[in-house]
Amino acid sequence: MIVDVSNTIGKHKYKEEIKAEGLLKQMDKAGVDKAVINCYPESLDNDSIFNAINMYPDRFIGLYTVNPWDDNATNELELALSEKGFKGLYMNPIRHGYMLNEYELIYPILDICKKYSVPVWCYSAAEVFCSPIMFDKIATDYPEVNFILGRMGLQYDNASAVLIAKRHPNIYLETSSSMDFNTARAVRSAGVDKVLLGTGTPDAGYFELEIKKVENVLKDNPKGLKQVLGGNALRIFGLGEGK
Numbered sequence: 563m564i565v566d567v568s569n570t571i572g573k574h575k576y577k578e579e580i581k582a583e584g585l586l587k588q589m590d591k592a593g594v595d596k597a598v599i600n601c602y603p604e605s606l607d608n609d610s611i612f613n614a615i616n617m618y619p620d621r622f623i624g625l626y627t628v629n630p631w632d633d634n635a636t637n638e639l640e641l642a643l644s645e646k647g648f649k650g651l652y653m654n655p656i657r658h659g660y661m662l663n664e665y666e667l668i669y670p671i672l673d674i675c676k677k678y679s680v681p682v683w684c685y686s687a688a689e690v691f692c693s694p695i696m697f698d699k700i701a702t703d704y705p706e707v708n709f710i711l712g713r714m715g716l717q718y719d720n721a722s723a724v725l726i727a728k729r730h731p732n733i734y735l736e737t738s739s740s741m742d743f744n745t746a747r748a749v750r751s752a753g754v755d756k757v758l759l760g761t762g763t764p765d766a767g768y769f770e771l772e773i774k775k776v777e778n779v780l781k782d783n784p785k786g787l788k789q790v791l792g793g794n795a796l797r798i799f800g801l802g803e804g805k
Contacts (some may be wrong), residue, residue: 572601577765600625612646655684721747
């Protein structure tokens with residue numbers, strides 16, 4: 563089974579709306595069974611995610627997006643996780659203008675994720691807002707919460723992302739927008755159990771290219787390939803053992 567943990571749908575002020583049905587067509591063409599979806603962080607169009615996971619519950623896993631600066635962010639997240647069927651949190655510090663060491667701001671949100679035992683997908687790149695090294699304390703303070711490092715440091719800070727994932731059992735690496743050698747480093751150093759297929763489809767990448775990158779890295783490890791392409795994601799999102 564192929565499970566992609568990084569996909570965007572919904573409305574955007576300047577971009578064409580991405581509809582669930584359009585993403586499904588691309589998934590079917592590429593052989594992707596399930597997609598973890600989030601809205602554009604600028605739009606906070608969580609309604610599109612809610613509609614998609616209710617119309618296609620076997621194909622989509624929804625992440626709820628909040629801006630921690632909003633006064634009602636924790637209440638909205640708790641409602642989404644407890645009553646609306648969302649399975650995790652999407653965070654983008656760059657788009658919402660906060661740093662991952664502003665603990666008073668983000669820890670109330672992470673408390674909700676801990677309460678409901680859901681993972682957190684957070685953009686992580688070589689930026690002062692969300693450099694991979696900034697996950698070190700968060701992972702230590704929230705050992706019960708699984709953190710997915712979106713883009714796993716990109717090209718400039720992938721080595722740090724891999725080091726953090728190797729250090730913490732609750733840190734995972736997502737492969738979208740990465741070069742082949744970065745994915746190879748993640749698999750080699752952090753291990754196949756810590757790497758998740760992410761493609762960023764359709765806003766940052768596309769299924770066929772990103773899947774091929776992972777297949778190239780793990781062409782001699784069919785068991786590991788199965789884990790990265792879907793098994794690890796199934797386990798983290800509570801959909802099975804993923805073996």
